Amino acid sequence: MAESSDKPTPLHPAYSVTNIQTKIRTLDGSKVTYSSWVKLFRLHIVAYKVSDHIDGADPPADTSPDYAQWKELDALVLQWIYSTVSDDLLNRILDTNATNKTVWKKLEKIFLSNKKVRAAALETKFCNLTLTACTSVEDYCQRLSNLANQLSDVDQPVSDSRLVLQLVRGLPAE
Structure with a gap:
């Protein structure tokens, strides 16, 4: 049997996060302010190489070979956001068809508008x-x-x- 010359792709660093709450405190708007939460969250997404899911370019086309992994990572980062906001905020931003960018913008609007x-x-x-x-x-x-x-x-x-x-x-x- 011939060996494949394709090397297995390494696991993306974001998959190693097991409990996001130990790294980012829960955003409630009082004890943990929006600006503090954003700073912590941004540090985390840079460290785990997923900042493009918040700040970056548009996702790859759904016909692209990279789309499946992008979609998984987007869902993972979305779980991080949902896991680090208070229940009250979660009810306001929860959306089954959302991407990180749309939820990120909703949070920003909640805290920075008015x-x-x-x-x-x-x-x-x-x-x-x-x-x-x-x-x-x-x-x-x-x-x-x-x-x-x-x-x-x-x-x-x-x-x-x-x-x-x-x-x-x-x-x-x-």
């Missing part, structure tokens, strides 16, 4: 948060930090000095 309205609501929460509304000083500091991060996501960054001033302002008089 920036002025979101910024106003977040600003109100940030300015009105006090220690008495929290369970501990640590909880208070964490909530202020989360709100500051969310404000940054809508192009309203909070300076460190403003964050400190707000922290002090929200403390009780004693």
Whole structure:
């Protein structure tokens, strides 16, 4: 029997990911902000050589020999996205015929459209948060930090000095 000169193709690195949640935290918009999640997700897709499924060119033609693997990898990355968003977000972006690009754009639209309205609501929460509304000083500091991060996501960054001033302002008089 003659040996084939064709070498087996190596397994794509993306197939080695067994639990995406250990690498990318769940996007909920509060504790894990959209910008933080995007940074983590982009690092991950670059490392596993699938960034073209989010940012790249159009998929190969469905008659192309590369199409089957592209479709599998697209489904895999789509699973990564669905596995790293909160249940509330999942219900808003879940689509049986979607590609990564379409779901990625839906998430972007959810978090980056209506920036002025979101910024106003977040600003109100940030300015009105006090220690008495929290369970501990640590909880208070964490909530202020989360709100500051969310404000940054809508192009309203909070300076460190403003964050400190707000922290002090929200403390009780004693």
